Structure formats: structure tokens, C-alpha cells
Amino acid sequence: MTLLAEPIAQAESPLHCEEIVKRFNGDTVLSRITLSIAPGSILGLVGRNGAGKTTLIRILLGLLVPDSGVASVLGDPSLAMTDASKTRLGYVPQQPEALGWMRVGAMLDFVGSFYPRWDRQYVADSLLRWNIAPAQPLATLSLGERQRVALIRALATRPELLVMDEPAAALDPVARRDLLRELALRAGESGTTVLFSTHIVSDLERVASHVACLHRNRLVMNAAVDELKERHALLHLNAEVAARVPAKLAGELSRRRRSDGGLSLLLVRDAGADWPLVSQQSGAQMEVLDLEDLFIELTA
Amino acid sequence: MSPHDLLIRPSAPEPIYRQIMEQLRRLIASNQLPAGESLPSVRDVAGHHAINPMTVSRAYGLLEMEGLLERQRGKGMVVAASHRRAQTNDRRLEQLEPWLQDIARKSRELGLADRLVLERLRQLLEKDK
Numbered sequence: 001m002t003l004l005a006e007p008i009a010q011a012e013s014p015l016h017c018e019e020i021v022k023r024f025n026g027d028t029v030l031s032r033i034t035l036s037i038a039p040g041s042i043l044g045l046v047g048r049n050g051a052g053k054t055t056l057i058r059i060l061l062g063l064l065v066p067d068s069g070v071a072s073v074l075g076d077p078s079l080a081m082t083d084a085s086k087t088r089l090g091y092v093p094q095q096p097e098a099l100g101w102m103r104v105g106a107m108l109d110f111v112g113s114f115y116p117r118w119d120r121q122y123v124a125d126s127l128l129r130w131n132i133a134p135a136q137p138l139a140t141l142s143l144g145e146r147q148r149v150a151l152i153r154a155l156a157t158r159p160e161l162l163v164m165d166e167p168a169a170a171l172d173p174v175a176r177r178d179l180l181r182e183l184a185l186r187a188g189e190s191g192t193t194v195l196f197s198t199h200i201v202s203d204l205e206r207v208a209s210h211v212a213c214l215h216r217n218r219l220v221m222n223a224a225v226d227e228l229k230e231r232h233a234l235l236h237l238n239a240e241v242a243a244r245v246p247a248k249l250a251g252e253l254s255r256r257r258r259s260d261g262g263l264s265l266l267l268v269r270d271a272g273a274d275w276p277l278v279s280q281q282s283g284a285q286m287e288v289l290d291l292e293d294l295f296i297e298l299t300a
Numbered sequence: 301m302s303p304h305d306l307l308i309r310p311s312a313p314e315p316i317y318r319q320i321m322e323q324l325r326r327l328i329a330s331n332q333l334p335a336g337e338s339l340p341s342v343r344d345v346a347g348h349h350a351i352n353p354m355t356v357s358r359a360y361g362l363l364e365m366e367g368l369l370e371r372q373r374g375k376g377m378v379v380a381a382s383h384r385r386a387q388t389n390d391r392r393l394e395q396l397e398p399w400l401q402d403i404a405r406k407s408r409e410l411g412l413a414d415r416l417v418l419e420r421l422r423q424l425l426e427k428d429k
Contacts, residue, residue: 207352226318
């Protein structure tokens with residue numbers, strides 16, 4: 001499919017899976033998912049609720065056993081990660097574990113003692129910036145604060161690979177922007193590879209270099225963000241022009257009949273190529289899509 | 301120039317690297333960014349706007365290839381001294397291309413006669429002379 005990026009050699013990819021299938025109680029949740037992340041890239045994983053994002057992340061990290069297919073993390077099989085690889089991986093689950101009896105500072109010190117590259121300065125700066133007192137018991141934190149602590153904990157390990165499941169969901173806009181900035185700069189300066197799942201498409205447009213979309217248990221899109229915007233558009237045709245177009249236009253991905261008898265077509269073109277000639281006729285109108293619209297068109 | 305001077309709209313139809321390129325082209329063409337002026341570092345722009353640094357380097361790199369920017373040791377990216385020469389008529393017209401195509405397409409969509417559109421465009425061009 002034209003929407004899927006060239007596969008990256010498995011050996012170079014810090015996070016990779018091939019032909020992953022997963023069923024729960026007979027329902028297929030993931031159907032033959034193959035995905036590779038290039039080192040230093042930021043991949044945004046999007047999809048509607050229940051599309052299988054969390055399941056895929058858990059399989060990639062070896063927290064869940066697939067029915068078939070293989071996954072690898074930092075060169076190890078996901079289901080047999082070495083301790084050395086684990087110290088190079090940062091993971092922020094959707095619902096961070098509570099450890100409610102500990103205080104913030106004590107928990108972070110405790111966790112830090114397991115990581116050779118633990119960044120105490122980053123912890124101190126982040127707690128201050130995000131207004132979290134080290135003496136506060138974890139049990140008393142709000143959901144957003146707990147998510148912030150989980151992010152600090154993952155980022156302070158200076159991971160080579162950072163995986164986050166809906167990291168921005170419980171953050172206010174300012175904290176979200178802080179997080180995005182941190183991700184962007186880490187990827188740029190330390191070459192950190194990042195995978196995050198999100199519903200918030202504008203976050204993705206800011207920092208992601210690539211985007212993958214899960215829909216109905218399949219990967220329907222995996223490509224560079226800049227390319228997606230330049231290569232997709234919606235073509236609206238009035239009834240008169242619609243009556244004259246062929247059954248399938250070059251690059252047509254989907255077709256919707258409108259109530260006025262016209263057509264709306266989702267088109268893709270090669271980089272640098274022109275749109276089909278019919279788009280130049282009167283009665284035809286091109287609409288450039290932002291990513292959010294594109295997802296809606298692809299997954300509605 | 302500060303990173304603040306760039307306007308980034310993530311959900312605009314144009315990719316972010318193109319938004320950066322177009323704004324810099326315009327600032328350079330209008331001499332608001334004169335030759336020799338330093339550009340903010342990739343890190344500063346990426347940090348300020350919370351965008352991917354690769355996006356900023358891509359924009360800078362493409363403008364360097366176009367001859368509008370040049371890398372200067374110790375100063376990072378600066379506006380190229382030769383940019384006036386680099387800006388041939390063709391080059392400058394090229395910058396208008398997306399808007400011209402947009403106008404052409406929209407007037408077709410509206411079914412307007414060419415001469416009406418051209419006449420109005422001429423009026424606008426002559427207004428400020």
C-alpha cells in the first residue's frame with residue numbers, strides 16, 4: 001500500500017515487530033501488524049478507542065504474549081529482554097502504578113538507584129517546574145500529577161528508547177507543551193527514539209516525525225508526517241462532474257457519495273506529482289487536509 | 301531574530317518545515333532579515349515552539365540549498381550575503397506560485413471569466429504604485 005513506509009532493517013530498529021496477531025476471547029484485536037521505528041525518530045501512534053494501541057505497545061515491550069508474530073526491543077526479543085536493555089528503556093503506561101505508600105522523592109530515589117544514567121538534576125528541576133513537592137505521598141497526587149511523576153521517572157533514566165501510552169491525556173496544556181518540548185529536544189540531541197500513542201492530533205503534528213494509524217485491528221498508515229500532508233487531499237465534485245468521473249481515479253483511497261449527488265474522494269499522490277486533471281475543472285474543489293481530518297477520513 | 305518571530309501552526313495544511321521556509325523567505329525578500337543576520341539555532345526554535353528539531357534543520361537546510369542562508373563558523377546559520385543575486389525574477393515569482401495556483405483554481409471553481417480576475421489583480425497591483 002502506498003501509505004506504508006519502506007520497512008526499516010530490523011537490526012537498526014530499536015523497536016520492531018512482524019506479523020503480530022492477538023485475539024482476546026476469539027475477537028481479533030491485532031491483525032498481522034508489522035512496524036519498525038527508525039532510530040532517533042518520534043513515532044505517534046493514533047487510532048480510535050479500542051483500536052488496539054495499548055495492546056500493541058504491551059506486545060512490543062514483551063508485557064503481553066502475542067498469538068503469533070515476533071517483536072524485538074533494542075535488539076532483544078521482547079519476551080526475553082536482558083536487564084541491560086531494560087535500563088535503556090523508559091516506559092510510561094497509561095495508568096501509572098500507584099506505589100501509594102511512598103513519598104514522591106523517596107520513590108524517585110529508590111527507582112534511580114537501579115539506573116546507571118539516572119539524572120538527579122533533571123528530577124529536581126522537573127519537580128520544581130511542575131510544582132510537585134518531593135515530600136508529598138504518592139497516594140495524595142491527582143491523576144495529572146501522577147502522570148507527571150511517571151514521566152519524570154521515565155525521562156530521568158535518560159532512556160535510548162522511550163515508550164508512552166497516552167502520555168498527554170491527563171496533562172494540562174502547559175504541562176503538555178513542556179513534555180512535547182522535552183521529547184523534541186531529547187530526540188534531536190540525544191538521539192532518543194520515541195513511541196507515543198495519543199488522541200491529540202495537534203501534539204503529534206508538532207513533534208512526531210512519523211505517524212502510524214491503527215484501524216480495525218490493522219495498520220492503515222505509517223509514514224513521515226510532512227509527507228502525509230503534502231500527498232493527501234480531499235477532492236469534492238459536484239453532481240455534474242461526478243457523473244463523468246471513472247469508477248476509480250488514480251490515487252483514490254475512498255469515495256463518499258454526498259447528499260447533493262456529488263462525490264468526495266480521498267486522494268493520495270506520489271511526492272512531487274500532480275493531482276488528477278479532473279481537479280482542475282469547474283465544479284471540482286480540492287481541500288487540503290490536516291492530519292486530524294485525514295484520520296477521520298481514513299477511520300470513519 | 302528570535303524564535304518568537306516565527307509563527308507555527310501545527311494543524312495548518314502546510315507541513316511545519318514549509319511554514320518556516322515561507323516565513324524566512326518573506327522576511328529575507330523584504331530585507332527585514334538583512335544579509336549577515338544570524339538565525340536562531342535549531343535548538344532554540346525547536347525548544348520555543350516544541351517542535352521536532354529535524355523539522356527546523358530541514359527548513360534551514362533547504363533554504364541553504366536555495367542560497368538564501370549560509371552556514372558561518374561560530375555564528376551558525378546567517379542570511380547569505382549573495383541572496384540578492386540569488387533572487388532572480390524567476391525565483392521570486394516561484395515564491396508566489398502557490399497563491400497564484402490557488403487563485404487560478406478558485407476562479408475556475410467559481411466559474412469566473414479570466415479577464416475579470418486579471419483585471420482585479422491588475423487593480424490591486426497598481427494601487428500602491
